[in-house]
Amino acid sequence: MAAVSLSVSTVKPLGDRIFIKVSEAEAKTAGGILLPDNAQEKPQVGEVTAVGPGKRSDDGTRQELDVKVGDKVLYSKYAGTEVKLAGEEYILLSEKDILAVVA
Template sequence: MLPDTAQEKPQRGKILSIGPGKLLDNGSRGKLSVGVGDVVIYGKYSGNDIEVAGKDVKILRETDILAKIVG
């Protein structure tokens, strides 16, 4: 077991945009559990970093999201 000081801390971010949802076997799209404006927690090494309009952003799959902050 690692001490708290040695463990990577999860990251927090605000969702700026979402896609249409996962394509299901029947051809429909799955409903997303997050939406634009939601604040989420994700792993430090999750997703891909890109630059959009001069700002660094991260692209995540919904499965990379560990929690949604409510309230």
């Protein structure tokens, strides 16, 4: 089996899937207490790095996605598939799992 080299630029989501770079987890509480890695909550905010072409409707046309590359988004806590590329954490999820665009 041949080795495959993946990078963010080589990953192209299909359909209504979106590729998101996960934001760093908070290392401190609001009171200033440092949290160990295993006590940190998984972040639910990230930046869109790639989007698919959109979902096909029943008549065969493509429906454009509401997000674009560069948007910061809030997504569901247990949604998507986690992927690690070049030491960075990413998540691949469907558009329906995005809750909001963060300004």
